[in-house]
Amino acid sequence: MLEDVSVRLGDVDVLSAISLRMQERRVGIVGRNGSGKTTLARIIAGLQAPTRGSARIDGDDMARDRKSALRAVGILFQNPDHQIIFPTVDEEIAFGLMQLGHDRDAAARETSAILSRFGKSGWHGAATHSLSQGQKQLVCLMAVLAMRPRLIVLDEPYSGLDIPTRMQLVRYVDAVEASVVQITHDPDHVRAFDRVIWLDEGSVRMDGPTDEVLAAFEAQMTAWGQDDDLSDLAG
Amino acid sequence: MISLTSPVETWAHDVPAGVKLAALSAATVGLFALQNPIWLGVALVCAGAIVLSGGLRFARAAARSLRILIPFLALIAVWHGVTGQIEAGLVVALRLLTALTLANFVTMTTRLTDMVAVAAFLLSPLRRFGLSTRAFELSIALVVRFTPAIAQKGGLLAEAWRARAARRVGWQIVMPLAAIALDDADHVADALRARGGLDQTP
Ligand SMILES: Nc1ncnc2c1ncn2[C@@H]1O[C@H](COP(=O)(O)OP(=O)(O)O)[C@@H](O)[C@H]1O
Ligand SMILES: [Mg+2]
Numbered sequence: 252m253l254e255d256v257s258v259r260l261g262d263v264d265v266l267s268a269i270s271l272r273m274q275e276r277r278v279g280i281v282g283r284n285g286s287g288k289t290t291l292a293r294i295i296a297g298l299q300a301p302t303r304g305s306a307r308i309d310g311d312d313m314a315r316d317r318k319s320a321l322r323a324v325g326i327l328f329q330n331p332d333h334q335i336i337f338p339t340v341d342e343e344i345a346f347g348l349m350q351l352g353h354d355r356d357a358a359a360r361e362t363s364a365i366l367s368r369f370g371k372s373g374w375h376g377a378a379t380h381s382l383s384q385g386q387k388q389l390v391c392l393m394a395v396l397a398m399r400p401r402l403i404v405l406d407e408p409y410s411g412l413d414i415p416t417r418m419q420l421v422r423y424v425d426a427v428e429a430s431v432v433q434i435t436h437d438p439d440h441v442r443a444f445d446r447v448i449w450l451d452e453g454s455v456r457m458d459g460p461t462d463e464v465l466a467a468f469e470a471q472m473t474a475w476g477q478d479d480d481l482s483d484l485a486g
Numbered sequence: 487m488i489s490l491t492s493p494v495e496t497w498a499h500d501v502p503a504g505v506k507l508a509a510l511s512a513a514t515v516g517l518f519a520l521q522n523p524i525w526l527g528v529a530l531v532c533a534g535a536i537v538l539s540g541g542l543r544f545a546r547a548a549a550r551s552l553r554i555l556i557p558f559l560a561l562i563a564v565w566h567g568v569t570g571q572i573e574a575g576l577v578v579a580l581r582l583l584t585a586l587t588l589a590n591f592v593t594m595t596t597r598l599t600d601m602v603a604v605a606a607f608l609l610s611p612l613r614r615f616g617l618s619t620r621a622f623e624l625s626i627a628l629v630v631r632f633t634p635a636i637a638q639k640g641g642l643l644a645e646a647w648r649a650r651a652a653r654r655v656g657w658q659i660v661m662p663l664a665a666i667a668l669d670d671a672d673h674v675a676d677a678l679r680a681r682g683g684l685d686q687t688p
Contacts, residue, residue: 298679321682333673334680338631342599350682355603376597380634398681 258290258453259302265290266301266453273432279441279461280434281468282450283475288434289329291450292406295432296326308402321351325395325429329406331387340366340377340390347398365397369423385416392423405433409440438465492547492594496540503600504607506592513588517581523573526580533587540595548590555586602626632670639666 258266266287282288293299294306297313297320305312311319328334337343341362348358366372369389379390388408395403405424409417421440424431433441441447447464449457457464498506520526538545559579566575593601602623609622640663644655 293676296680298676317679317682326680328673328677328680330673332635333670334677336631336674336677337627338598341597342627345599347681355599379631380638394681 275445277444278432279444279447286450287453292404324402325400326404331391334391335379340374344394402430494544498595503596523576530584533584
């Protein structure tokens with residue numbers, strides 16, 4: 252799916268020559284802060300064109316063919332405040348549907364359907380800016396799911412949420428029929444996944460069955476935790 | 487006076503936006519035809535009754551968003567008092583208050599999407615000249631969405647300032663606030679792109 256992807260921003264190589272083929276239903280991507288996870292998510296979703304190489308889903312180039320990309324992949328940003336475009340919950344969810352060509356009425360019907368599927372019919376017309384962080388995250392998830400993409404990319408969806416909120420959101424994500432690529436720095440969040448990819452300084456450090464990759468990742472993280480690499484400045 | 491759509495559901499929420507806006511236009515034209523302060527007073531009472539029909543909680547919210555009119559009304563009263571045209575002053579003040587009470591009622595009971603749909607319909611002749619009304623619709627939504635968000639971020643910056651300074655919040659937070667606004671604009675652009683951008687698949 253990813254062919255020899257490299258990304259250079261300014262004069263930093265954020266991703267170098269990454270090639271991956273993903274077919275699993277649940278893939279985790281782990282790595283430290285700054286390892287390039289968010290950049291990889293944006294590449295997969297086609298929000299950014301790689302400097303070299305390409306990201307394809309079923310043959311379509313995600314950055315070039317935006318029309319196909321809309322049906323192929325949905326992305327949940329790390330910060331829901333960066334994702335919510337509209338003042339009300341309905342408009343936020345209906346927008347994507349209208350982008351897919353639904354007319355206003357059809358979009359309104361689908362919006363009601365997804366709200367009631369999540370037991371959130373009471374959220375009709377609610378103002379998005381007054382929602383809690385977890386509620387915003389859920390609105391974003393509903394807005395993405397409403398478009399029925401085949402793949403959903405989640406960029407650290409649970410950071411900053413309390414434990415009960417996270418558990419509830421996990422339940423919703425577990426029920427998602429589409430394939431999921433979830434990015435996280437916390438190995439516990441992807442423990443039940445089919446495959447885990449460990450990203451380090453813009454390259455794939457390890458890729459394989461969840462248990463093996465997470466064991467190595469945790470060992471390395473603990474070792475680094477005892478060092479002092481906070482003093483190193485990038486660049 | 488952008489009072490957002492009221493979360494309190496009233497009967498008027500179910501009336502189509504086009505009907506409400508047409509009625510509002512007709513009423514406003516009518517108000518300008520009325521010259522008699524007594525009839526304008528009756529009109530104001532009617533407008534008040536319409537707002538009250540939405541319930542007490544709704545009416546209180548409506549009254550709150552009309553409060554910012556008080557200084558204007560006071561100014562009109564003082565001006566006409568000084569120039570001695572009490573009746574003319576009364577006419578202007580009543581007309582203004584009634585028209586805005588009605589306009590506010592329509593804003594509070596109409597979802598933004600519906601309001602924008604009406605505007606887009608009225609602008610649709612422009613489409614024949616190749617102008618996109620969609621950008622216009624989107625920009626209204628963006629203003630409503632981000633005005634409170636940016637105000638809130640300004641508040642947070644001011645708080646961060648006060649947490650570490652005894653002096654009053656200074657102009658220095660203007661630059662970081664502008665930077666935040668630009669950064670936000672970047673994120674919205676991304677969010678739009680993630681869901682297909684401005685062009686709509688027909
Ligand atoms: N626009 C940019 N210009 C230059 N460097 C960037 C830009 N965006 C991100 N980076 C750098 O790329 C690296 C990876 O960033 P990111 O993908 O956000 O990592 P992660 O999500 O894993 O924390 C970081 O070192 C960051 O400083
Ligand atoms: Mg990140």
